[in-house]
Amino acid sequence: MKVALVSSAVPMVFGGYRFIVEWLEEALLEQGHSVEVVYLPSTDDPATLFDQMMAFRLLDLSDTADQVITFRPPAHVIPHPNKVAWFIHHARVYYDLWETPYSPVEPNPYWDTFRKRLIRADTAALSEARKLYTNSNVVGRRLQEFNGLSSETLYPPVHRPERFHSDTYGDEIVCICRLEHHKRQHLLIEAMKHTQTPVKLRLCGAETPYTKTLLKAAAKTKNVEIEARWISEEEKVERLASSLAAVYFPVDEDSYGYPTLEAAHARKGVIVASDGGGVTEFVRDGVEGYVIDPDPRVIADTFDRLWADRKLAERLGDAAHYRVSELGIDWTTVVRKLME
DSSP states (O other): OOEEEEEEOOOOSHHHHHHHHHHHHHHHHTTTTTTEEEEEEEEOOOOGHHHHHHHHTTEEEEEEETTTOSSSSGGGGOTTEEEEEOOOOOGGGGTTTTSSSOOOOOEEEHHHHHHHHHHHHHHHHHHHHEEEEESSHHHHHHIIIIIOOOEEEEEOSSGGGGOOOSSOOOEEEEEEEEEOOGGGGGHHHHHHOOSSSSSEEEEEOOOOOOOOHHHHHHHTTTTEEEEEOOHHHHHHHHHHHHHHEEEEESSSSSSSSSHHHHHHHOOOEEEEEOOOTTHHHHHBTTTTHHHHEOHHHHHHHHHHHHHOHHHHHHHHHHHHHHHHHTTTOSSSHHHHHHOO
8 A cells, every 4th residue: 555654844853753653654664565754844833833734735645645644733634535643742832731831822812713723623634534543542632622532542662672671770760862841851860969879860862952951950960971962772772771760751741752662672660750641651650660749859769769679670670561562562553553
């Protein structure tokens, strides 16, 4: 079958939203499908949001692709008689982040109308899909709440999971993700001021303006190492293999996040926040890791507990590894669902 994978992308910004497309492309090719990836540039500028949606709406692939699969908004507005949406998040500032500090606009009659138009357009476009999947229960609940649409959760796997392994349970808690304020690496650094053991913290991720704040804090804190760059996949495997555990601490994340799943494949327990959204769908407190309050002292106590008990760290890691198969997170399942 000829399949078009259609999504939006911010030029020169890489991350999980691209990986889900590129890794699915490889899985589909391995099963004999012809695949074309189509990205259109996208920005968060509200002044051009509806223009960006129109660009996707004018993209007609009905004569060239037997099926389209859409991912990141506003790709879901593309018309096609055989459209499947694997919806990874809304334009959240107009949905669940409305009237919060994360919204770029102050609610007023103009922006209230703007938001209502967007929700109507999203609902209409997603209703056209033959199948509607989400990458987490969290996103599924948002679709039901804001758009009145039912969906099925289809968890995204990682690429070549067999690469990940555990060599030992060392001294480092690792956090491998982009250095962003909503990922809250600053709380992890603050926690290190309260640890009572020689546990270490390693932060790895692409540099952003927030990085300066982290580097300044780390310079005044013991046992913190920051690799402020895009580390290679080989380096990622290496960091996880020798780690004690992983920590992934975003606020209200859309899904469990690739850092959680990569750690699980490496048999490492994962420390997540109780307000972390989708990450708590994978990690259960005391089973695959710890679900804790976003409080530096609580984080420090958790770090110390794992450093003092390597058998505990190993048990959590084994459970996290098993959780992957328990939830059916694999490319065979994904391709079967998207193509059925």
